[in-house]
Amino acid sequence: MKRARIIYNPTSGREAFRKHLPDVLETLEKAGYETSTHATTGPGDGINAARIAVERRYDLVVAAGGDGTINEVVNGLAEQEYRPKLGIIPVGTTNDFARALHIPRDIVAAAEIIARGETIPVDIGRMNDKYFINIGGGGRLTELTYDVPSKLKTMLGQLAYYLKGMEMLPSIKATQVSIEYDGKIFEGEVMLFLVGLTNSVGGFEKLAPNSSINDGLFSLLILTKTNLADFIRIATLALRGEHINDPKVIYTQANRIKVLSEETVQLNLDGEYGGLLPAEFVNLYRHLEVFVPLDQIREEDRPT
Numbered sequence: 036m037k038r039a040r041i042i043y044n045p046t047s048g049r050e051a052f053r054k055h056l057p058d059v060l061e062t063l064e065k066a067g068y069e070t071s072t073h074a075t076t077g078p079g080d081g082i083n084a085a086r087i088a089v090e091r092r093y094d095l096v097v098a099a100g101g102d103g104t105i106n107e108v109v110n111g112l113a114e115q116e117y118r119p120k121l122g123i124i125p126v127g128t129t130n131d132f133a134r135a136l137h138i139p140r141d142i143v144a145a146a147e148i149i150a151r152g153e154t155i156p157v158d159i160g161r162m163n164d165k166y167f168i169n170i171g172g173g174g175r176l177t178e179l180t181y182d183v184p185s186k187l188k189t190m191l192g193q194l195a196y197y198l199k200g201m202e203m204l205p206s207i208k209a210t211q212v213s214i215e216y217d218g219k220i221f222e223g224e225v226m227l228f229l230v231g232l233t234n235s236v237g238g239f240e241k242l243a244p245n246s247s248i249n250d251g252l253f254s255l256l257i258l259t260k261t262n263l264a265d266f267i268r269i270a271t272l273a274l275r276g277e278h279i280n281d282p283k284v285i286y287t288q289a290n291r292i293k294v295l296s297e298e299t300v301q302l303n304l305d306g307e308y309g310g311l312l313p314a315e316f317v318n319l320y321r322h323l324e325v326f327v328p329l330d331q332i333r334e335e336d337r338p339t
């Protein structure tokens with residue numbers, strides 16, 4: 036019999052998961068999995084729980100929570116030689132990774148996708164010694180993702196980010212950086228730089244429109260120094276994915292990216308604080324097998 040381990044964050048997304056747990060267990064049972072669960076106890080516990088699941092040789096690990104929980108589970112799996120297949124049940128306020136993989140927000144529907152058993156290989160990112168699934172980045176502008184208090188996030192969802200963004204706009208300063216990507220170099224002042232694995236970031240579904248989830252490449256997006264009016268114009272274009280042709284924006288694909296600065300620059304990984312520059316990003320090609328609704332996945336993302 037195959038064995039599954041569910042690692043879920045009991046506090047994530049209005050505590051919705053626990054209520055549906057019996058249905059999820061039944062769905063996996065019917066698909067032939069003997070399933071056990073672990074409720075995370077606080078920050079970092081998801082990493083440990085995933086490591087334990089590796090040691091115990093589970094066939095499948097299900098991460099149920101927001102992007103924060105999925106990030107922790109991936110950090111627990113990424114360095115191991117034996118990596119169980121990964122199921123995702125989105126329960127958080129931001130579910131960029133699930134959205135990029137077309138996994139539905141309905142808990143039982145997401146469990147049914149795991150039960151169906153179709154997986155694809157997915158790239159993940161490493162930044163210095165940490166792993167990420169969606170996005171890494173830096174610059175004053177990226178700081179707003181962790182300035183948003185989590186209570187506010189739970190209550191207001193995406194709106195919280197926009198409110199915080201509006202409040203911060205006038206005080207955002209450019210940072211002098213050097214960015215080396217696959218042998219090319221950018222040097223200059225930036226509002227932010229983003230290193231993305233998927234096309235969806237913070238609810239902007241077209242921020243990196245050319246991203247493929249398993250081509251071994253990051254999307255690199257650099258927003259060079261702008262004034263407030265330019266910034267608002269580019270942010271508006273970004274809603275439609277049209278910012279990538281703007282002269283203030285550099286948008287390209289790369290497998291390895293190094294970022295340096297003489298200033299102190301905070302980094303952000305999957306929406307959480309990720310340390311300070313310098314940073315080296317490496318794309319780990321098809322590092323995890325993830326359950327997805329194959330009929331929904333873009334042609335270019337399907338395994339070849």
Ligand SMILES: Nc1ncnc2c1ncn2[C@@H]1O[C@H](COP(=O)(O)OP(=O)(O)OP(=O)(O)O)[C@@H](O)[C@H]1O
Nearest residue numbers: 047048075076077078100101102103104127128129
């Ligand atoms: N029992 C717990 N109590 C408090 N915090 C926890 C607990 N378990 C995990 N966490 C932390 O909560 C953080 C956020 O969780 P998660 O991402 O799942 O949900 P969310 O905040 O609802 O969604 P999102 O991060 O997508 O906005 C995780 O990074 C994790 O470290």
